[in-house]
Amino acid sequence: MAGIKDVADRAGLSIATVSRALSGKANVSAKSRKLAKTAAAELGFVPSYHASSLASGRNHNVGLVLPSVHRWYFSSVLEGVSATLLDAGYDLTLYNVGDQAARRQSVLNDFLLRKRLDAVIAVALVLTDDEIQRLLAIHRPIVGIGGALAGASTIRINDSGLSRMATNHLIQLGHTRIAHLTGDPALNQDFKLPGIRQAGFEAAMKNAGLPVRPEWQISADFTIQGAYTSARRLLGMGTERPTAVFAASDEMAIGTILAARDFGLRVPHDLSVIGMDGHELGEVFGLTTINQDARGQGALAARLLLETLDAGTPAGNDGSATDREYPTELVIRTSTAVPPA
């Protein structure tokens, strides 16, 4: 494998000049630059990533920590991050930590801290103060998406406010018997989101003077199939049925619609369903939802980091932690309507 020495020899230049020429630095004559580039191309020279990182301290590598890659939200964020980084010539190191505490520990300890990442994007990860301290201690920019990361920059949507908005949409249509399908708290302890969305739901109900029935607050694991099962239980209860369901994710909303169909309930005639996300599959079901462009959030996070890195701020997270709210929109389709007479 050709090294930079070989290129220098072939181009008749010094190693230093070749290095400068190839990495696009200033103070290299046009002639030398061309010479170096030609020689490099002829030899098929590719700089060693590790040597370059070791010498320069730059890694061109961003870490992404995710709890899952299967759920729509996470794979969408991943896609946005991935595309942005790839275009910028950065590598993406993926840490799919799942819900296992052990794996998460090992990621934090052995991987993230190994000075091998220029920056970290953490999605929906609630860290302990100690963990955050450790992360901040390595003085790398950190961006949190959809999760509270005190001390780091975050990109979030207004979960509580949007939940109220979704609930209010149902209330304004005239619904009074509204159920809420929330995330499963037991499954994901690091994940405060279900609670926040649920609080927004309850606030909207209280505000409208409507009762919040405990038996209509059910949970699932954020998947279609999980929600389907939970929704069947809800709709199959012998007692009075809700006329509307607000599901904390589109996938769970879709599961609810499928369950409703099984019971012969027409959506929206017999049951209104509203979700939250902007899942592509929502169109097929005419799902009313709040669109949150997860892909865009991922792309934005990556762009922010790249800017910080390019600016060359040594300690990226020095007090400049910003918290931005990502824009969303209510998309009204055909899964919500006035309640049956």
Add this chain to the structure above:
Amino acid sequence: MAGIKDVADRAGLSIATVSRALSGKANVSAKSRKLAKTAAAELGFVPSYHASSLASGRNHNVGLVLPSVHRWYFSSVLEGVSATLLDAGYDLTLYNVGDQAARRQSVLNDFLLRKRLDAVIAVALVLTDDEIQRLLAIHRPIVGIGGALAGASTIRINDSGLSRMATNHLIQLGHTRIAHLTGDPALNQDFKLPGIRQAGFEAAMKNAGLPVRPEWQISADFTIQGAYTSARRLLGMGTERPTAVFAASDEMAIGTILAARDFGLRVPHDLSVIGMDGHELGEVFGLTTINQDARGQGALAARLLLETLDAGTPAGNDGSATDREYPTELVIRTSTAVPPA
């Protein structure tokens, strides 16, 4: 940040001994090892990834090249690979190349070749001979999953045979009017799979003496929503309808079932649907399918690579390219039945 020198000083040992002790090498006395470990822990020492890689030539990093992270198959493979690597202390560098040729080129050139990966897993990627040559030239183990990679080890399922099996399942139930929903060839030129599955379908039909109607061979983009649209067109045709559909993926099978429901067709009474994959969502729809455990395939690929790497074979892909067929199983649920009288 503490370096290995600091640890050595604190432990009263030489740098060399500390290095050996911490990386678990032989020829270190129990006492020294304990001394080194204690000192390292006290200082919070974490070895520099780049320095270590540069010196040792080992990266502890495997690249995964995927066309997408949204479709079930790919995110499942990703999950399997990710978990296995994480447990082994390896990093996973993700290249989500999508279907853009430019991005793919840049990945091959600028990323993969940068000597920064110990091995590469390529999923459903059909490469040109030249591209394969370049990959093999870097002398790193390569495993291909679900795609032909001449010269590299591969893990595949018997796509053609399984398509025949799926089709035969329908034929044996008594169906004669069978449609096939295949992948969209235009969308993914690097992707021979749709063609192979389609060939299997046609072979089974021919073998049974059944006609293959061109208007019943439709395509979609492997998503539920795409298949839904295509299936609506198929089922909405004024003419005679098929009594069964073999979809080249579970997601497309589900899209077909949804479309069928829209037309008031009962599955399986009016229309039998069989898919292929083993998607978790299949259970909700009672989908008959061929289970292929994509997650397991990813995990196996990662394990194979780790073994090769641990064995320390210098050039991992020296003729020992194996081609293994991953086991699958036909899962019969309730979406297939005898045709209507």
Add this chain to the structure above:
DNA sequence: AACACGTGTGGAAGCGTTTTCATTTTTTGG
């Protein structure tokens, strides 16, 4: 008793770049 051998250990030579610094060459302005 002399020898070979295995085990621990530390010094120092890499690994392949980037970057500093001193030096040489070119450009600019008076």
Add this chain to the structure above:
DNA sequence: CCAAAAAATGAAAACGCTTCCACACGTGTT
């Protein structure tokens, strides 16, 4: 046309580890 400033260049010092090599020290073998 010359001095001073600016631009281009190369030698060499990092970067922070791993590992080769040489050496010291027991043990077991003739």
